[in-house]
Amino acid sequence: MSVKSTADGGAPAKRGRTTRAAAAKRRSGEPGLVQLLTPQGERVEHDDYAIDLTAEELRGLYRDMVLTRRFDGEAITLQRQGELGLWASLLGQEAAQIGSGRATRPDDYVFPTYREHGVAWTRDVDPLNLLGMFRGVNNGGWDPNENNFHLYTIVIGSQTLHAAGYAMGVAKDGADSAVLAYFGDGASSQGDVAEAFTFAAVYNAPVVFFCQNNQWAISEPTEKQSRVPIYQRAAGYGFPGVRVDGNDVLAVLAVTRAALEHARSGQGPMLVEAFTYRMGAHTTTDDPTRYRSEEEREEWASKDPIARLRAYLDREGLADEDFYTGIDTESDALAKRVREGVRNMPNPGPMAIFDNVYADGSSLVDEERAQFAEYLASFEEDGATAGQGH
Numbered sequence: 062m063s064v065k066s067t068a069d070g071g072a073p074a075k076r077g078r079t080t081r082a083a084a085a086k087r088r089s090g091e092p093g094l095v096q097l098l099t100p101q102g103e104r105v106e107h108d109d110y111a112i113d114l115t116a117e118e119l120r121g122l123y124r125d126m127v128l129t130r131r132f133d134g135e136a137i138t139l140q141r142q143g144e145l146g147l148w149a150s151l152l153g154q155e156a157a158q159i160g161s162g163r164a165t166r167p168d169d170y171v172f173p174t175y176r177e178h179g180v181a182w183t184r185d186v187d188p189l190n191l192l193g194m195f196r197g198v199n200n201g202g203w204d205p206n207e208n209n210f211h212l213y214t215i216v217i218g219s220q221t222l223h224a225a226g227y228a229m230g231v232a233k234d235g236a237d238s239a240v241l242a243y244f245g246d247g248a249s250s251q252g253d254v255a256e257a258f259t260f261a262a263v264y265n266a267p268v269v270f271f272c273q274n275n276q277w278a279i280s281e282p283t284e285k286q287s288r289v290p291i292y293q294r295a296a297g298y299g300f301p302g303v304r305v306d307g308n309d310v311l312a313v314l315a316v317t318r319a320a321l322e323h324a325r326s327g328q329g330p331m332l333v334e335a336f337t338y339r340m341g342a343h344t345t346t347d348d349p350t351r352y353r354s355e356e357e358r359e360e361w362a363s364k365d366p367i368a369r370l371r372a373y374l375d376r377e378g379l380a381d382e383d384f385y386t387g388i389d390t391e392s393d394a395l396a397k398r399v400r401e402g403v404r405n406m407p408n409p410g411p412m413a414i415f416d417n418v419y420a421d422g423s424s425l426v427d428e429e430r431a432q433f434a435e436y437l438a439s440f441e442e443d444g445a446t447a448g449q450g451h
């Protein structure tokens with residue numbers, strides 16, 4: 062699959078712009094938006110991005126999205142029950158995450174934000190491991206090098222810099238793998254992201270910047286982040302940008318595959334803007350009814366990524382009732398495993414906070430560790446004194 066940018070993407074177009082833009086408009090309903098599956102579950106074609114999946118692969122994408130949604134729902138419930146301190150839900154963004162995650166190869170390296178539970182799933186990170194940090198029992202929960210899936214990053218946009226630097230290293234090593242960096246619409250306003258774009262562009266680094274434009278940065282709408290569609294920003298840095306229907310798993314898979322191939326083949330970075338919607342709250346501490354309308358949420362509910370793929374599967378006769386029942390059973394088993402697993406996570410000792418701060422240790426951390434140990438020991442002395450009846 063070759064990569065051609067959409068109208069404003071920056072790479073030279075092979076065919077007439079007007080013809081392509083007009084075709085895109087006729088087929089997907091919105092100019093510049095790559096779509097292969099309409100909200101009603103009808104297959105449409107796109108001149109630049111094609112995909113041909115087997116029935117088994119299509120069912121696999123459906124399974125991925127349903128299990129991810131179930132896991133996410135379970136995590137929200139666990140937070141409400143006091144088992145997690147916080148949860149950032151991916152509800153509505155399943156196609157953006159599963160489609161892009163399934164486009165990666167095992168040797169690619171992924172840098173997530175804090176919401177990429179679906180991408181983690183595609184990288185074979187045990188969902189249970191995602192919950193440790195949100196329960197407060199560890200500072201990450203998995204070995205990033207085991208699945209080439211970096212730890213969740215809360216400092217908005219900073220992982221795009223890590224990704225650009227990592228990709229520069231990949232290029233120096235002469236490897237043909239690519240790097241995929243996730244960030245949000247709000248993060249696109251961060252200086253870190255601008256710096257990451259600049260470095261990636263001038264060093265021709267093999268990195269795909271994947272923006273999940275879920276329309277909101279907590280309570281700030283996308284209009285407060287940019288006067289142009291986010292994908293168009295890439296042109297100013299000198300690399301292609303493309304906007305894809307983020308609720309269409311097929312289009313996201315096709316576009317991300319092409320973008321990763323573009324990066325891997327030495328053509329430098331690309332920006333993918335997955336146009337989607339955060340159906341839930343920003344996190345479990347947020348109340349979106351205070352800043353957005355129910356009509357808006359309902360409108361996006363009608364574009365649901367899972368219902369869309371199911372409509373397609375049913376329309377084409379690619380899945381039967383047994384398949385759906387099997388997925389329900391699997392979902393229940395996953396939910397049970399997650400609930401039990403979370404409740405049984407061991408609490409860390411108080412000194413564990415000093416572990417894993419620096420890979421090679423640090424004298425400052427050593428000093429702080431010693432001070433804290435002394436502080437904890439002072440309670441034992443107090444206890445001993447109290448025990449003597451003073």
Ligand SMILES: Cc1ncc(C[n+]2csc(CCOP(=O)(O)OP(=O)(O)O)c2C)c(N)n1
Nearest residue numbers: 176215216217245246247248275277278279
């Ligand atoms: C540097 C920094 N500034 C502010 C915050 C607080 N904060 C956490 S999430 C968030 C909004 C991010 O929005 P977006 O990038 O669109 O991602 P989304 O949460 O919508 O997936 C903000 C401002 C932070 N974590 N880091």
Ligand SMILES: [Mg+2]
Nearest residue numbers: 245246277278
């Ligand atoms: Mg956002």
